[in-house]
Amino acid sequence: MEPIEIGLIVSAGMLVLVILGMRVAFAAGLAGLVGLVWIFWAKRGYDSEQFVWALTVAVKTAGQVPHSKVSSQALSLIPTFILIGYLAYYAGLTKALFEAAKRWLAWVPGGLAVSTVFATAGFAAVSGASVATSAVFARIAIPEMLAIGYDKRFAAGVVAAGGTLASLIPPSAILVIYAIIVEQDVGKLLLAGFIPGVFSAIIYAMLIIGMAMTIKGFGPPVSGFTWRERFASLPPALPIVIVVFTIIFFVYNPFGGDAFGTPTEGGAIGAFVVFVMAVWHGMRWSELKDSLMETAKLTVMIFTIIWGVLIYVRFLGFAQLPDAFSNWITSLTVSPMLILVCILLAYAVLGMFMDAIGMLLLTLPVVYPAVMALNGGELVSAADSTFGMSGPMCAIWFGILVVKMAEFCLITPPIGLNCFVVAGVRDDLTVQDVFRGVTPFFLADAATIALLVAFPAIVLWLPSQA
Amino acid sequence: MAGSALLLSDDSTLSKIDQSLNKVEAFLALLSGLAVFVLMLLAVFSVSGRNFFNQPLPGYVDWIEQAMPLIAFMGIAYVQRNGGHIRMDMVVGALRGRPLYLVEIITTLAILILMILLVWGTWAHFLRSFDFSAIMWSRDSSMDIALPIWPAKLLAPVAFFTLCLRLVLQIWAYGRAFIRNDETPIAVPLIADAAAQAAEEAGHVSGHDT
Amino acid sequence: VEWNVSVWGKRRAFTEHVEKLAELVKEKSGGDFTLNISYGGLSKNRENLDGISIGAFEMAQFCAGYHRDKNPSITVLELPFLGVSSLEQEIELSMAVYNHPAVKDDLSRWNATLLMPSPLPQYNIVGIGDAPKSLEEFKGLTVRATGGIGAAMKTIGAVPTSMSATEVRQAMDSGVVKAVSFAPHAHMSFGTIENAKWWTTNLNPGTVNCPVVVNTDALDSLSDKNREALLGSVDESLAHYVDYYNNKTMKAWGPALEERGIEKITFTDDQIASFKEAAAAPAAKAWIEDNTANGLPAQELYDLVTGMIAAKK
Ligand code: NA
Ligand code: NA
Numbered sequence: 008m009e010p011i012e013i014g015l016i017v018s019a020g021m022l023v024l025v026i027l028g029m030r031v032a033f034a035a036g037l038a039g040l041v042g043l044v045w046i047f048w049a050k051r052g053y054d055s056e057q058f059v060w061a062l063t064v065a066v067k068t069a070g071q072v073p074h075s076k077v078s079s080q081a082l083s084l085i086p087t088f089i090l091i092g093y094l095a096y097y098a099g100l101t102k103a104l105f106e107a108a109k110r111w112l113a114w115v116p117g118g119l120a121v122s123t124v125f126a127t128a129g130f131a132a133v134s135g136a137s138v139a140t141s142a143v144f145a146r147i148a149i150p151e152m153l154a155i156g157y158d159k160r161f162a163a164g165v166v167a168a169g170g171t172l173a174s175l176i177p178p179s180a181i182l183v184i185y186a187i188i189v190e191q192d193v194g195k196l197l198l199a200g201f202i203p204g205v206f207s208a209i210i211y212a213m214l215i216i217g218m219a220m221t222i223k224g225f226g227p228p229v230s231g232f233t234w235r236e237r238f239a240s241l242p243p244a245l246p247i248v249i250v251v252f253t254i255i256f257f258v259y260n261p262f263g264g265d266a267f268g269t270p271t272e273g274g275a276i277g278a279f280v281v282f283v284m285a286v287w288h289g290m291r292w293s294e295l296k297d298s299l300m301e302t303a304k305l306t307v308m309i310f311t312i313i314w315g316v317l318i319y320v321r322f323l324g325f326a327q328l329p330d331a332f333s334n335w336i337t338s339l340t341v342s343p344m345l346i347l348v349c350i351l352l353a354y355a356v357l358g359m360f361m362d363a364i365g366m367l368l369l370t371l372p373v374v375y376p377a378v379m380a381l382n383g384g385e386l387v388s389a390a391d392s393t394f395g396m397s398g399p400m401c402a403i404w405f406g407i408l409v410v411k412m413a414e415f416c417l418i419t420p421p422i423g424l425n426c427f428v429v430a431g432v433r434d435d436l437t438v439q440d441v442f443r444g445v446t447p448f449f450l451a452d453a454a455t456i457a458l459l460v461a462f463p464a465i466v467l468w469l470p471s472q473a
Numbered sequence: 474m475a476g477s478a479l480l481l482s483d484d485s486t487l488s489k490i491d492q493s494l495n496k497v498e499a500f501l502a503l504l505s506g507l508a509v510f511v512l513m514l515l516a517v518f519s520v521s522g523r524n525f526f527n528q529p530l531p532g533y534v535d536w537i538e539q540a541m542p543l544i545a546f547m548g549i550a551y552v553q554r555n556g557g558h559i560r561m562d563m564v565v566g567a568l569r570g571r572p573l574y575l576v577e578i579i580t581t582l583a584i585l586i587l588m589i590l591l592v593w594g595t596w597a598h599f600l601r602s603f604d605f606s607a608i609m610w611s612r613d614s615s616m617d618i619a620l621p622i623w624p625a626k627l628l629a630p631v632a633f634f635t636l637c638l639r640l641v642l643q644i645w646a647y648g649r650a651f652i653r654n655d656e657t658p659i660a661v662p663l664i665a666d667a668a669a670q671a672a673e674e675a676g677h678v679s680g681h682d683t
Numbered sequence: 684v685e686w687n688v689s690v691w692g693k694r695r696a697f698t699e700h701v702e703k704l705a706e707l708v709k710e711k712s713g714g715d716f717t718l719n720i721s722y723g724g725l726s727k728n729r730e731n732l733d734g735i736s737i738g739a740f741e742m743a744q745f746c747a748g749y750h751r752d753k754n755p756s757i758t759v760l761e762l763p764f765l766g767v768s769s770l771e772q773e774i775e776l777s778m779a780v781y782n783h784p785a786v787k788d789d790l791s792r793w794n795a796t797l798l799m800p801s802p803l804p805q806y807n808i809v810g811i812g813d814a815p816k817s818l819e820e821f822k823g824l825t826v827r828a829t830g831g832i833g834a835a836m837k838t839i840g841a842v843p844t845s846m847s848a849t850e851v852r853q854a855m856d857s858g859v860v861k862a863v864s865f866a867p868h869a870h871m872s873f874g875t876i877e878n879a880k881w882w883t884t885n886l887n888p889g890t891v892n893c894p895v896v897v898n899t900d901a902l903d904s905l906s907d908k909n910r911e912a913l914l915g916s917v918d919e920s921l922a923h924y925v926d927y928y929n930n931k932t933m934k935a936w937g938p939a940l941e942e943r944g945i946e947k948i949t950f951t952d953d954q955i956a957s958f959k960e961a962a963a964a965p966a967a968k969a970w971i972e973d974n975t976a977n978g979l980p981a982q983e984l985y986d987l988v989t990g991m992i993a994a995k996k
Contacts, residue, residue, distance in 0.1 A: 024580065024583065025560070025561055026561060026563070026564060027564055027565075027576060027579070027580055028560050028561060028562060028563075028564050028565035028576060028577075028580055029560060029580035029583055029584065030553075030558040030559065030560045030580075030584065031558070031559055031560055031561075032558055032559075033558070033583070033584040033587055033588075034583075036587055036591070037583055037584075037586070037587040040587060040590060040591075047739075050685075060738075063737075064737055064738050064739055066590045066591075066593050066594040066597075067594050067597045067598070067737040067739070068594075068734070068737060068739045069590070069591065069594050070591060070593065070594020070595045070596070070597055070598045070629075071594070071598050071726070071727075071730050071733055071734075073542075073545075073546070073591070073595055073629045073633075074542055074595065074598060074625065074626050074628075074629050075598075075727050075729070075730050076727070077541050077542055077545040077546070078538040078539070078541045078542055078625060079538065079541065079850075080534045080537045080538060080846065080850070080854075080859075081850065081853065082541065083512055083537050083540075083541055083544075086509040086512065086544050087509065087512060087513055087516070089509075090509050090510075090513065186853065187850075187853065190852060190853070190874075192856050193853060193856060193857055194856060194857065257857075267520065267524055267858065268516075268519075268520050268523070268524075268857065268858050268859065269853075269854070269857035269858060269859050270857060271516070271857075272516045272519065272520050272859075275512060275513045275515075275516030275517065275520075276516060276517060276520055278513045279513050279514070279516070279517050282513070296503065296506075298506075299503065299506025299507060299509065299510060300499075300502060300503060300506055302506050302509050303502045303503070303505035303506035303509065303544075303547075303548045303551075304502065304548060304551070304552055304555070304557050306505065306509065306544055306545065306548075307502070307505055307544075307545065307546070307547070307548035307549055307551075307552050307557075308552050308557050308558055308559065310544070310545035310546075311545075311549060311552070311558060312559075313545075314545075321724075321725070323724075324721060324723075324724030324725050325687070325724070325725060325739075327719075327724075329724065362559060372724075421561040421562065421563045422559055422560070422561050424559060427559060438562070523823075523825065528823055529823065529825050529842045529844065531842055531843075533844065533859075534844055534845065534846055534859070535845075597737075598733070601733055601736065602752075606978075607752065607977060608973070608976060608977060611752050612752050612753060613750050613752050613753050614750065614751060614752040616748070616749065616750075616829055616833075616845035616846070617833065617843050617844060617845045619751065619752070621752075
C-alpha cells in the first residue's frame with residue numbers, strides 16, 4: 008500500500024474515534040502512532056518478525072514529539088497570555104471595562120449585549136487568548152444581561168462570540184503561532200489583526216442592534232446614565248491602557264526604534280503589570296492560586312492538543328501527504344480565488360471538529376505553501392501576483408483570514424471551545440444552550456470574512472504603514 | 474470554575490482512591506501554574522536586564538525551554554480527571570446507561586494504550602539524553618549555557634504515568650457502573666446534561682468538587 | 684531501496700550536496716536506490732541524531748553546536764579562530780576528524796556513521812540597531828551564536844542567545860537577539876538581512892560543523908553496488924557543493940547587502956588580534972579539559988586539527 012493511502016485510511020480512523028467521543032488530543036496522537044507503525048512495518052514488507060521493530064521505531068519516534076515540540080520559547084506565550092486573562096479578572100479590569108462600556112453604549116437597542124461586545128474587544132487588547140476572555144466575561148456580563156431579561160442562551164452566545172475577538176486584536180497567541188509556523192514577521196501580523204478585530208466587533212454590534220429592533224422581547228436598552236456617571240466610569244478602566252501600551256511597545260515601537268522585546272516577553276510583562284494591579288486591588292493567595300490553576304488547566308489542555316496533533320503531523324510527514332497536497336492544489340486549473348474560497352470553506356468544516364491551534368498546526372504546513380504558490384511565490388511583487396499583493400503581504404492577509412476562520416471554529420458545534428468554557432462557568436447553561444445562542448453570530452462572521460476577502464486593504468493598510 | 478466538571482463521590486474504595494489520586498494530580502497541576510508564574514518573572518528579569526542595565530539574562534531561552542515541559546505536562550492527569558481535554562460529545566451525549574459506559578470504556582482504553590506506549594517512547598527519549606558516566610549525567614544539553622536536558626525530558630514519562638493511573642481508575646469506574654448498571658457513575662466526569670441533572674437532584678451539595 | 688533523509692529549512696546552498704548525492708545515487712544504482720529528502724517533515728533539526736539512532740530515517744544532517752553533549756568529539760571543529768581559510772580545507776579537516784577512531788566511537792552511540800561535512804565559510808555577524816564599531820561595544824549585545832563562536836562572543840562580553848536556525852528570523856525581528864552569526868547563505872535563506880542594519884566583514888570567529896550521517900545498520904545492509912553508489916558519490920557531491928557555494932552564494936552576497944543598504948563594519952588588525960587572544964586559547968583549553976574529563980582523547984583531536992592547519996601555512 009502506498010504511504011498516501013495509509014495516510015488517508017488512518018485519517019478516517021481518527022475521525023471515527025473523534026466522533027465516538029475520544030478526547031481529540033489523544034485521538035490524533037493514537038492515529039499518528041498507529042500510522043507510524045503501519046508505515047515502518049510496510050517498509051519491512053509486513054514481515055511478522057519485523058512488527059516489533061516497526062512498533063519500537065514508531066513508539067520512539069512519537070515519543071520524541073511531546074518534549075521536543077513543547078519546549079519552545081515561541082510557544083511560551085500561550086500560558087502567559089492565558090494568565091493575563093485570569094489575573095485581569097481579579098484586578099477588577101474586566102468589571103471596570105464592562106461598566107464603562109455599559110454606561111456609554113447601553114442606550115442603543117440591544118444595548119447591554121452591544122456593550123458586552125465592545126468590552127470584550129477592549130479586553131482583547133490585553134488578553135491573547137479567546138477562551139480565557141470568554142471565561143472571565145461569562146462571570147461578569149451574563150448575570151447582568153439575565154437580570155434585565157435577555158434570553159440566557161443569547162447572553163451566553165454574545166460572550167462566546169465576543170471572546171473570539173481576543174485572537175484578532177493584538178496581542179494574540181494564535182497569530183503568533185501562525186507567524187511561527189509560516190516564518191513571517193510577528194510584529195506586522197499582530198498589527199494586521201487590529202483593524203479586522205475592531206471591524207468584527209462593529210459587525211457583531213450591528214447584528215445585535217438589528218436583532219433587537221426586529222425581535223420582540225429582546226433585552227431592553229439601558230438608558231439614564233448621566234454624563235457625570237459616564238466619565239466617572241473611565242478612570243477605573245484606565246489601567247487597561249497602561250497594559251495595552253506595555254504590550255504594544257513589545258510588538259512594535261511606534262517611535263521607530265527597536266521593539267522592547269518579543270511579543271512573548273510583552274505577554275509576560277503585561278501579565279506582570281496586571282499581577283501588580285491585582286495585588287493592589289486586593290488579590291489574595293487563594294485567588295492567585297485559583298488563577299494559576301485555571302491557567303494551568305487551559306494551558307495543559309492546549310499543549311496536549313499541540314503534541315497530540317503533532318504526532319499525527321509527524322506521521323503525515325512520513326506519509327508524504329503535504330507534498331502530495333501542495334502539488335495537487337497547484338496543478339488545478341480553476342481560478343485561484345475560487346481555490347482560496349474553497350480552502351476557507353474547508354477550514355469552516357474542519358474547524359467544526361478541531362480546536363483552533365490544532366487545526367492550524369495540522370493544515371498550515373500543507374496549505375500555506377500552496378496558497379503562497381497560488382499568489383506567485385514568496386518573493387512575488389504586487390504587480391506580478393495573482394491576488395494583487397506581494398508575497399509577504401499575502402502571508403499576512405492569509406494569516407488574518409485563517410485566524411478568523413480558526414476563531415469561527417471556536418464557536419461552531421460540536422467542538423467549539425469558547426462555548427464549552429462559557430457553559431463550564433455557568434451551572435445553568437448546557438453546551439447546547441450556548442451553541443444555540445451563538446448561532447446568529449455565524450452570519451456576522453461569514454460577512455466579516457467575505458469583506459476581508461473582497462477588500463484585503465482592511466487587513467493590509469496598517470501593516471503596510473509600519 | 475471554568476471547565477470543571479461534576480464528579481460524584483461515595484464511600485467506596487474506588488472513590489477513596491480517586492480522591493487521594495486527585496490530591497497528587499491537583500498538586501502537579503499547581504506546579505504547572507506556578508511554572509507559568511515563574512516564566513512571567515523570568516521575562517521581567519530578562520527584559521529589565523536587557524533594556525535598563527544592558528545586561529541580558531544569559532541562557533534566557535534555555536531556561537524557558539526547560540520550564541515549558543513543566544507547564545505543558547504536569548497537569549495532564551488533573552485535566553483528564555475533570556473532563557477538561559476537549560471532545561465531541563454528540564454521540565456520548567445521546568447515550569445513557571450501559572451503552573454510554575461501554576463507549577467510554579472503549580475510548581478510555583484507547584487513550585490508555587496510547588499513553589502506555591508514550592510512556593515507553595518518552596522514557597526512551599529521556600534515556601538517550603541521560604548517561605550515568607557523563608558530567609551532570611548529561612548526554613544532551615541546551616545551546617547557550619549547556620543545561621542538561623534530561624530533567625525536562627524526564628517530566629514527560631512521569632506526567633504520562635500519572636495519566637495512566639488516572640485512566641486505569643476511570644476504566645475501573647466505568648466498568649463498575651456498567652456491571653451495576655448505575656444511573657450516575659462515581660469518580661468520572663459526568664457529561665453536561667447528566668451533570669446538570671445530578672446537580673439539581675443533589676441540590677449542589679454532594680461531590681461538587683473543584 | 685528507499686532511504687529517508689531528514690534535513691531542515693528550505694533547499695539552499697547548505698543542502699546542495701545532499702541533493703546532488705540523491706541525484707548521483709539514483710543514477711549510479713540505475714534507479715534501484717533512492718534518497719527521499721524531507722525538509723523538516725521527519726524530525727526537528729535538534730533531534731536528527733535521535734531519529735538516526737532510533738532508525739526512523741537512514742540519513743540526516745545536523746550541526747554539532749546544537750547539542751554538544753550528543754557529539755562532543757566533533758565540536759573540536761567549532762573552536763574559535765582555528766584559522767581555516769577555505770571550504771576545501773574545511774572538508775579536509777572534517778574528514779580527518781570524522782575518520783578518527785575516537786570520533787567514530789562517539790557517533791556509534793547513535794548508531795551513526797559520518798558521511799561528509801557541510802563545509803561553511805567563516806561566520807560573520809549581521810545585526811539590527813547601532814553597529815558595534817569596537818570590541819568594547821559588543822558588551823551586552825545579544826547574539827545568536829552557537830558552539831565555539833558563542834564561547835568566543837562571550838569573551839568580549841556579548842550574550843549568546845541561541846535557537847535553531849529556523850527560529851532566528853523571529854528572534855531577531857522581535858528583539859530577543861540584536862545580532863546573528865551565520866554563514867552568508869544562511870543570512871540570505873533565513874532572512875536575517877531583511878531588516879538588518881550592519882554586517883561585520885572580517886570578525887571571522889570560526890564556523891560550525893554540520894555533518895551528514897547515515898544509520899550504520901542501514902549502511903551495512905546495502906548491497907555492495909548500492910553502497911558503492913553512495914560512498915563513491917560523496918566526493919563529487921562535495922565538489923558540487925563547493926562550486927555552488929563559491930560561485931552562486933558568494934556572488935549573490937555582496938549585491939544582497941548593497942541592495943538593502945547594509946553597513947559594512949570592518950575591524951582593524953589590532954582589534955581582531957586582541958579578540959583572538961581573548962577568545963581562542965581559553966576556549967581551546969576549556970574544551971580540552973572538559974572533554975578529557977568525559978573520556979575523549981581531546982588533546983589528540985585538538986592537535987590533529989591544529990597540526991593540519993599549521994602544515995598548510
Ligand atoms: Na488579543
Ligand atoms: Na468548532
